Structure formats: structure tokens, C-alpha cells
Amino acid sequence: MNEWVIETKGLSKRYKGRYAVSNLNLKIARGDIYGFLGPNGAGKTTTIRMLLGLIKPSNGSVHIFGKALNKDKLSILRRIGSLVEYPSYYGHLSAVDNLEAIRRILDVPTARIAEVLDIVGLAKEARRPVKGFSLGMKQRLGIASALLGNPELLMLDEPTNGLDPSGILEIRELIKQMPKQHGITVLISSHLLSEVELTAGTVGIIRQGELVFQDTIENLHQQAKGSISLSVSEPELAMTLLKEHGINAIMNDSSILLEQTNNETIARMVKRLVERDHSIYRVEEKRKSLEDLFLQIVGEGKRA
Amino acid sequence: MMGKALSSDFLKIRGKGLWFLVFLGPIGLVAMQALNFGLRYDYMTQTYAGQLWETLLQNILLFVPLALFLGITLVSSQLANVEHSSNAWKQLLALPVSRSIVFSSKFTLCVILLTVSCLLLAIGTTVLGLSLKFNTDIPIGDIVRLCFMPLLASFPALALMLWLSLTIKNQAIPVSFGIVAAITSLFTINLSEYLPINWPIFAYLGPNQELFAGAGLALGAAIMLIGLLHFNGKDVG
Numbered sequence: 044m045n046e047w048v049i050e051t052k053g054l055s056k057r058y059k060g061r062y063a064v065s066n067l068n069l070k071i072a073r074g075d076i077y078g079f080l081g082p083n084g085a086g087k088t089t090t091i092r093m094l095l096g097l098i099k100p101s102n103g104s105v106h107i108f109g110k111a112l113n114k115d116k117l118s119i120l121r122r123i124g125s126l127v128e129y130p131s132y133y134g135h136l137s138a139v140d141n142l143e144a145i146r147r148i149l150d151v152p153t154a155r156i157a158e159v160l161d162i163v164g165l166a167k168e169a170r171r172p173v174k175g176f177s178l179g180m181k182q183r184l185g186i187a188s189a190l191l192g193n194p195e196l197l198m199l200d201e202p203t204n205g206l207d208p209s210g211i212l213e214i215r216e217l218i219k220q221m222p223k224q225h226g227i228t229v230l231i232s233s234h235l236l237s238e239v240e241l242t243a244g245t246v247g248i249i250r251q252g253e254l255v256f257q258d259t260i261e262n263l264h265q266q267a268k269g270s271i272s273l274s275v276s277e278p279e280l281a282m283t284l285l286k287e288h289g290i291n292a293i294m295n296d297s298s299i300l301l302e303q304t305n306n307e308t309i310a311r312m313v314k315r316l317v318e319r320d321h322s323i324y325r326v327e328e329k330r331k332s333l334e335d336l337f338l339q340i341v342g343e344g345k346r347a
Numbered sequence: 348m349m350g351k352a353l354s355s356d357f358l359k360i361r362g363k364g365l366w367f368l369v370f371l372g373p374i375g376l377v378a379m380q381a382l383n384f385g386l387r388y389d390y391m392t393q394t395y396a397g398q399l400w401e402t403l404l405q406n407i408l409l410f411v412p413l414a415l416f417l418g419i420t421l422v423s424s425q426l427a428n429v430e431h432s433s434n435a436w437k438q439l440l441a442l443p444v445s446r447s448i449v450f451s452s453k454f455t456l457c458v459i460l461l462t463v464s465c466l467l468l469a470i471g472t473t474v475l476g477l478s479l480k481f482n483t484d485i486p487i488g489d490i491v492r493l494c495f496m497p498l499l500a501s502f503p504a505l506a507l508m509l510w511l512s513l514t515i516k517n518q519a520i521p522v523s524f525g526i527v528a529a530i531t532s533l534f535t536i537n538l539s540e541y542l543p544i545n546w547p548i549f550a551y552l553g554p555n556q557e558l559f560a561g562a563g564l565a566l567g568a569a570i571m572l573i574g575l576l577h578f579n580g581k582d583v584g
């Protein structure tokens with residue numbers, strides 16, 4: 044028995060000679076919330092389409108629930124709920140009928156429709172034609188459709204797209220509960236680390252079709268190195284002094300910035316400055332935010 | 348599985364004007380002949396005395412291929428548009444239903460709708476003949492042949508139009524093609540009988556009717572199979 048709910052090996056998709064996704068080795072554990080991050084055009088949607096069998100990989104393989112997607116597609120899809128890119132809906136039908144059209148294929152009890160509408164907060168609008176819905180309401184309907192078949196695995200491509208802040212919060216809470224209450228594994232894509240930071244256990248970062256980071260969110264935090272910022276009475280003089288003592292620092296406005304943060308260096312530096320009668324106003328540790336780190340990881344490719 | 352997909356498809360076409368089209372075709376054809384016979388009743392009944400039913404059927408036959416081709420074009424396009432218009436393909440095809448079933452279900456739905464249309468034409472024709480006080484010796488066999496043999500012979504068109512409509516997002520392309528083909532069919536009758544566009548008429552007229560209907564079924568099945576294979580392998584954007 045394979046421990047990964049989703050495992051891809053060398054997954055690639057080529058469009059007209061250009062790789063939209065290349066050599067992706069995703070590993071997503073059961074019960075995890077996996078944040079799949081990357082800037083526009085990084086290949087998130089393309090990857091999710093391949094995971095759902097909507098498009099054929101140019102190379103590589105997809106295993107879901109330990110089974111090969113190209114062999115057991117239908118039995119795998121029966122256990123997945125998905126929302127791909129902008130919402131899909133039948134505009135002339137009401138929310139209930141939209142779900143009914145899907146229910147007839149999934150063969151779940153009719154009562155499930157009211158349940159999922161309630162979960163996404165659409166119960167009151169259930170009878171209106173969906174073409175009159177706002178983007179956020181359509182997005183909610185999409186999430187309701189994904190939940191309809193009691194899936195074990197949810198693949199949500201930018202599910203909070205178009206939602207208002209309270210809607211984003213609701214969906215975030217909803218997603219958070221999935222593994223706890225129902226043992227559901229969630230794959231959720233986003234441009235923003237901040238959006239999955241609070242929910243995801245693991246993040247995968249994709250850049251120009253390549254997976255450049257895949258680890259737990261704790262390990263990502265570890266990578267967010269801190270720096271020490273120092274504000275003193277005479278920064279220029281202080282800089283010269285630090286240089287004489289071989290301490291590498293940079294001036295940033297009127298404060299001094301140190302990349303090294305080990306205790307000895309800081310202690311030595313403070314001592315030297317105090318000896319020379321510098322007034323030290325503040326010694327602050329500045330942690331790089333995760334978002335900065337994310338932007339750095341994502342940005343590295345562009346300079347290359 | 349087919350039943351589930353079909354019941355889902357029946358739900359999805361609600362309010363899409365498909366049933367309206369189903370009624371419009373036969374009612375239009377019958378109304379035309381009601382005018383034709385009603386306006387010059389005396390002339391028609393005298394000139395064609397003793398062969399009124401035949402004349403009525405002949406007159407309707409002239410427009411049956413046109414109506415069939417137009418109906419096939421509009422029905423398959425409208426049916427496909429239900430999925431195209433709101434990005435529904437990616438949702439539908441990520442459900443646990445094979446693409447073959449999805450395609451076959453749409454095909455079956457088209458056949459059902461067109462069959463209802465043809466049935467209405469048969470009923471309408473009978474009612475028209477009776478209300479025009481033709482003799483009560485109703486040529487039921489001929490009426491049934493008139494309404495259903497051309498349908499069988501037009502399966503190649505149905506398979507082709509459905510395939511085009513399902514795989515081309517811009518419905519202007521299959522619809523224009525279908526309409527041009529439908530109008531062309533009015534002028535091709537003197538050309539070779541090997542042209543599938545003429546098969547609906549030959550499936551009622553002249554010798555070898557069964558052959559034309561059979562050939563239509565066979566070619567339709569072949570085109571449907573090719574379309575199915577293409578649809579199965581297609582990337583869903």
C-alpha cells in the first residue's frame with residue numbers, strides 16, 4: 044500500500060515545444076492540506092488538469108490512491124472532488140438543478156444537495172438561475188459541486204478567486220476542517236502563500252513549470268532567515284568601526300543591518316560600539332516574512 | 348451508467364429551446380402543406396383526385412431532408428452549447444463517467460429528440476390529411492416510412508454535426524456549415540446517389556430504400572466511432 048494519496052513521477056506537459064509543466068514529482072500525504080503555489084502561468088492549472096485526466100501528460104505518470112490514473116481513471120475520479128480554474132456551471136439552471144445534474148452521475152442521495160448548499164452558504168439562493176449569481180456565488184457553487192460526492196480527495200484550483208474577505212475566511216475554515224472531520228486530503232492552489240499559510244501542512248512551489256520547493260510549512264519557516272537591525276546615534280561612524288573589526292554590515296536608511304545573527308557576533312558588535320560611546324537605541328531582530336521568502340524562491344528563476 | 352448520463356443530459360437541456368425546436372420542425376412542415384392545400388383546395392382536390400395522400404406525402408418529402416439537416420444542426424449545436432457556454436466540460440469530464448458515455452449520451456439524446464420530431468410529423472401529416480377530408484384509407488405504412496426512413500439515412504449528418512459541435516467551441520462554425528449543407532441538399536438531388544446528402548430522400552423514394560437507410564446507419568456509426576475516438580483523446584482546455 045502506497046502512503047501517498049497523490050504521487051507523480053516526472054510529470055510533464057509540453058505545448059508546441061514549450062514545457063508548461065516539467066518533470067514534476069509531487070508527493071501528497073493522506074489527510075494533508077497541500078498548498079500548491081506559484082505565480083501566474085507557473086503551471087498550477089495545467090498540473091491539476093493532468094491530475095484529473097482532463098489533459099494527457101506528455102511524459103511521466105500520475106498515481107492517485109496508489110493506483111495509476113491512466114488505468115483506473117473512473118474509480119479514482121469517483122473519490123475526487125474538483126474545482127478547476129474559473130467556475131463551471133449551467134447558467135440557465137438553478138443551483139439545485141446544477142447540483143442535481145452532477146448528482147445523477149455521482150449517484151448520491153438527493154439530500155446531499157441541501158447539505159452542500161448549506162456548507163457553502165448558498166441555501167437561500169438555491170432556486171435562482173445561476174447566471175444571475177455573482178462571481179463569488181458561482182465559486183461557492185463550484186465548491187459545493189466538488190463536495191457533492193463525499194470525496195476523499197479535494198483538488199481546488201484557486202478556490203477563493205472572486206470571494207470577499209469574509210468568504211475567503213469561510214472557505215479557509217471549511218478547508219481546515221476537511222482533514223480533521225472527514226479525513227479528506229486537500230490540494231489547493233494559489234498565487235499567495237499567505238492564503239494557504241494558515242491551513243496547509245505542506246507546500247509545493249512551482250515556477251515556470253518546475254517544482255522548486257516541496258516541504259512542510261515548518262521547514263519553510265526555518266528557511267526564512269532573520270537579520271539584525273541596529274539603530275545608533277552616529278550610523279556612519281559606527282559603520283566604519285564595524286568594518287575595522289571585520290564585521291560585515293550594510294547601511295539601510297539610518298539603521299545598520301546584519302545578515303549574521305549568531306549571538307557572538309552581536310555581542311561583540313554591541314560591545315565595540317558601547318566602548319566607543321555610541322548610543323544604541325534599538326537592536327531588533329527582523330525575520331523575513333514567509334511571503335518575502337516565497338517571492339524570493341519564485342523570483343530566482345526570472346533573474347537567471 | 349448510460350442511463351445516469353442521459354438523465355443528467357435531459358435535465359441540462361431544460362429551458363434551452365431544444366423541445367421548442369423539436370416541435371417547430373414538424374409543425375412548420377405540416378403548416379406549409381396546410382396552406383398549400385387549404386388555399387387552393389378545389390384545384391388540388393380536382394387535379395390530384397384519387398391520389399391526395401400520395402401528393403401530400405410527396406410535397407412534404409421535398410422539405411424533409413432540409414428540415415432534418417437543419418434540425419440536426421441546431422439540436423446538436425444547442426446541446427453542445429450547454430457544456431461550452433459556461434466552461435462545464437472540465438467539470439463534467441472530471442466526474443466518474445467515461446468520455447465514451449458522455450459522447451454516446453449526447454448522441455442518444457439527439458436521436459430521441461429527432462425521433463420525437465419525426466413522430467410528430469407522422470401524427471401531424473395524418474391529422475392534416477383527415478382534416479382536409481382525404482379518404483379515410485390512411486396510408487399508414489407510407490407515412491411511417493416518410494417520417495423515419497430519411498431519419499435513418501441522415502445519421503451520417505447527425506454523427507458529423509454532433510462531433511463538430513462537441514469539439515469546436517465556437518458554435519458559429521458548425522452551425523454555418525450545417526446550414527449551408529442543409530440548403531445545398533435542395534439542389535443536389537440530380538447528382539449521384541452515392542452522395543450521402545441525397546440519402547434521406549432516396550430512403551423514401553424509388554428502389555433500394557432499405558439500402559439507403561442501411562448505408563446511412565452504417566456510415567453514421569463509422570463517423571460516430573471516429574468522433575468518439577477523437578473526443579476520448581482530446582485535451583480539455
Ligand SMILES: Nc1ncnc2c1ncn2[C@@H]1O[C@H](COP(=O)(O)OP(=O)(O)OP(=O)(O)O)[C@@H](O)[C@H]1O
Nearest residue numbers: 058063081082083084085086087088089090234584
Ligand atoms: N492549451 C494551451 N496551449 C498552449 N499553452 C498553454 C495551454 N494551457 C496552458 N498553457 C501555458 O502553460 C503555462 C502554464 O499555464 P497554467 O494555466 O497552468 O498556469 P497557472 O499556474 O495555472 O497560472 P494562473 O495562476 O494564472 O492560473 C502558461 O505559460 C500557459 O501559457
Ligand SMILES: [Mg+2]
Nearest residue numbers: 087088089128
Ligand atoms: Mg491557473
